[in-house]
Amino acid sequence: MGKLERNRVIMSWTFVIIPTFFILLFYFYPMVQAFWLSLHTGAGVNLTFTGFDNYRRLFSDQAFIAALTNTFIFLVFQIPLMIILALVFSVILNQKTLKLKGIFRTLVFLPSITSLVAYSLVFRYLFSNNGIVNQILMGINLIDSPVLWLGDPFWARVLIIIAITWRWTGYNMIFYLSALQNVSPSIYEAARIDGASAVQQFFKITIPMLRPVILFTSITSTIGTLQLFDEPMNLTGGGPGNATTTLSQYIYNLSFQFTPNFGYASAVSYTIVVFVVILSAIQFRLGRERK
Template sequence: MKAAQPQSKFGPRFKAGLTGWLFIALAVLMICAFYFYPMIQALILSFQTGTGSNLSFNGIDNYARLFTDDMFLTAVKNTFIYLIFQVPLMVVLALFISVLLNNPRLKFKGFFRTAIFLPCITSLVAYSVVFKYLFSSDGLVNALLLKVHLIGAPIEWIADPFWAKVTIILAITWRWTGYNMIFYLSGLQNIDNSIYEAARIDGASAIRQFFSITIPMLKPIILFTSITSTIGTLQLFDEVVNITKGGPGNATTSISQYIYNLSFKYSADFGYAATVSYSIVIMIIILAFIQFRVAGDRNE
């Protein structure tokens, strides 16, 4: 009898796994080089102090400085004002629009969906500049409000601290509502229509169907869009820089703009700028955890 040949440790399963790793090796290398390495370097940098490249370790002094930095606290307050008002407004508006556009009897649905989604692919700088001119003292918005006699004098949308924040919130909502609408539309189209038919037979009104069927069925998507919108708002930069430049008197300065100022506008304090950057990471983790606990499925 012929002796059994010993099996090679490089069997078909190993070769298949190796082939798979070879396909993704370049992508893994790029992710490590351009994502994880900068993140780790920024974390190390957040424990350093100095101007330009003359850096030295100073422990947690940068993190302690956050609580006594008035400019940072102002930027956090401004950013959370945007967050508190803009995210719920955008989520509710996107959900409402998606329900309207999911109506099978509505004509020209493709046109309306494209029109509402179009702001998402508009250049951030371009649309910010347009908003700046629309909401200027002699802009189109004031002209229309004066024409219909809703106001007696032009509103200082850019120069007044309160109205400047309102302008930023309106700009963000205009841009990103269509983005969230697409997620809700995809979710609505995956809900079996027989569920609504059964509810109508049982006498449920359209409002009751919305709150008892639509909202529960879209709960995972609502949670997802809430978290992504929260992350985007905490990283708000373009609108503030291009519309109000952080003014008047730092009334609209966001955390990301403050990071930019620390790095490139003031004396280059890269260590403290990295610390402020990681404060955003901490805020995102805390808020995402809260949102998961409040809105997430407790059975999962």
């Protein structure tokens, strides 16, 4: 092996080893430490090894069960709604005849770059008892009295779903829009010649063509929803009661709001890891190409 070839090999391995080292240091090492911490109870240096007691405690912890239930409610209702809206917006904004497409795309995407805290506070004001939303709904006679968006468990969950959908629909739309622009227009033209309607084209052409992107966005959205924290924390504070408390917020409460128990908080955080792995595997299974 010549000197030049040897230098290339060394440089190639350098580019591989350095990122791998930092990934191990900042990702895998904290994961191992968190798992070891989950086998202890207490806070700070006052930790006591308890084995898997923290994991057994999960099954009898009503606050954990409530947080898990709320998280899956948001997961089941919000992600399909967001993906469907993102698909519809991407198809509409990909039309060649649509004027001012750049402005409309920017308006749909804009919520995804707004501050999480800022938009949560704006939503809190808009959906308050005397907020603009209730005033509009009463003004058009859809309701007789203000909806308790922040005080009723059902409507508080609906508000969280509305807020998340508003913020992240445009983000997912960009992925679909980029993928659609790589689909040859001749495919749709051939479908129109064969008499396919717009709805048939959407289900028979668009969705199959976007299958890999839909799989990607569904997995990333699932991971994001399982880690949902900002909206419940800033909009409802996890209330009323525990009606909107999520797993991430419960971890925060265990670590900083209640009597600190970092070991149990780590055990709760590992349930998120388990659900991410299980749901991602299911989505890969359902979303893979069929021969």
